[in-house]
Amino acid sequence: MTSFARFGVVGGGAWGTALAQLLAADGAPVLLWAREAEVTAAINAEHRNPLFLPGAPLSPSLRATGDLADLAGLDALLVVVPVPYLRAVLADLPTDTAPLIFCSKGMEAGSFAFPVDIARALFPERPLAVLSGPTFAHEVAAGLPTAITLAAADPAIADALARALARPHFRPYASTDMIGAEIGGAVKNILAIACGIVDGAGLGLNARAALISRGFAEMTRFGLARGAQAETLAGLAGLGDLVLTCTSSNSRNFALGQGLGRGESAAVLMRDRRTVAEGAFSAPVIAEAARAGGIDMPITDTVARLVAGETGVAQAIQALLSRPLRREGA
Ligand SMILES: NC(=O)c1ccc[n+]([C@@H]2O[C@H](COP(=O)([O-])OP(=O)(O)OC[C@H]3O[C@@H](n4cnc5c(N)ncnc54)[C@H](O)[C@@H]3O)[C@@H](O)[C@H]2O)c1
Numbered sequence: 001m002t003s004f005a006r007f008g009v010v011g012g013g014a015w016g017t018a019l020a021q022l023l024a025a026d027g028a029p030v031l032l033w034a035r036e037a038e039v040t041a042a043i044n045a046e047h048r049n050p051l052f053l054p055g056a057p058l059s060p061s062l063r064a065t066g067d068l069a070d071l072a073g074l075d076a077l078l079v080v081v082p083v084p085y086l087r088a089v090l091a092d093l094p095t096d097t098a099p100l101i102f103c104s105k106g107m108e109a110g111s112f113a114f115p116v117d118i119a120r121a122l123f124p125e126r127p128l129a130v131l132s133g134p135t136f137a138h139e140v141a142a143g144l145p146t147a148i149t150l151a152a153a154d155p156a157i158a159d160a161l162a163r164a165l166a167r168p169h170f171r172p173y174a175s176t177d178m179i180g181a182e183i184g185g186a187v188k189n190i191l192a193i194a195c196g197i198v199d200g201a202g203l204g205l206n207a208r209a210a211l212i213s214r215g216f217a218e219m220t221r222f223g224l225a226r227g228a229q230a231e232t233l234a235g236l237a238g239l240g241d242l243v244l245t246c247t248s249s250n251s252r253n254f255a256l257g258q259g260l261g262r263g264e265s266a267a268v269l270m271r272d273r274r275t276v277a278e279g280a281f282s283a284p285v286i287a288e289a290a291r292a293g294g295i296d297m298p299i300t301d302t303v304a305r306l307v308a309g310e311t312g313v314a315q316a317i318q319a320l321l322s323r324p325l326r327r328e329g330a
């Protein structure tokens, strides 16, 4: 039976640090690569990551490095680099055969590739997996109950990785539907921006519920057209993450939307950010991919135009409300 004991983490942001802490909390050695020297220093010297995960004490068995080569020879790597930066980091990974578990949520501009697509082109023989679901990093780092989807093409690998990552408060549900898990995570970020916009604009909770419901319909149309399984989209990585991220300002995407809804410009909201709101990057990409595939995603398209500064909130909401009536299942 395949087993995984020694994990590495690629990415020292909030989620990479939280996942590393999940695995190191019982004293197990975990090595994390961080891009920033200050993150590496703070983790190694003070057992904390004040830049991206402030207030979360870290296990002394969690060690950090600034050299990707140090991640060679481990049993599996959790890859937690935001999608816009992922390809460059993957290209610098040391040659290895350990599975790569993709934890980022987004579609790459230009290539229309999800993380697994990027990796498959770079590492055609390497086992790949996706870890995605309703998971605020701070809550996972604090040991609060969490469930998540762990998908891999080979069910035996999915089961083995799920067993290896499982903790009393962290429950991975194994799946073979990687594309479904990736689409759920990428689209929910965009819909969270939309829900933040109506919140920031004071348009009420009915509007939020309508966006979650109709946004889930968009996610499903897009996902099924690209080979996702309906139960994945209706599960933790899709609907589960949609509910979490569309209902809390703990979500960076929802919070970005709140700013847009209050009338702040995307340029100002995105300028000088250290943390990512991946939906802002993915919205134009998925909107274009949907158009190219003849898939109707009006909310996604509206968020893309708002983030690009091509329309205002009032006009965007009016345009959505004045769309022709249609049957719900259509
Ligand atoms: N934060 C969460 O609660 C959470 C939970 C689940 C999934 N995710 C996903 O995890 C991924 C990582 O997000 P995060 O929240 O950990 O990041 P973050 O917002 O905490 O930090 C930003 C990260 O981007 C990295 N970065 C910035 N510029 C870069 C560059 N040019 N090259 C390489 N890396 C660069 C930084 O080093 C840092 O690690 C995203 O896809 C996100 O959607 C986040």
Ligand SMILES: O=P(O)(O)OC[C@H](O)CO
Pocket (backbone or CB within 6 Å): 105, 133, 134, 135, 136, 137, 189, 192, 241, 244, 245, 250, 251, 252, 253, 254, 276, 277, 278
């Ligand atoms: O802060 P967000 O919007 O990137 O959401 C974090 C996680 O994806 C929640 O599952």
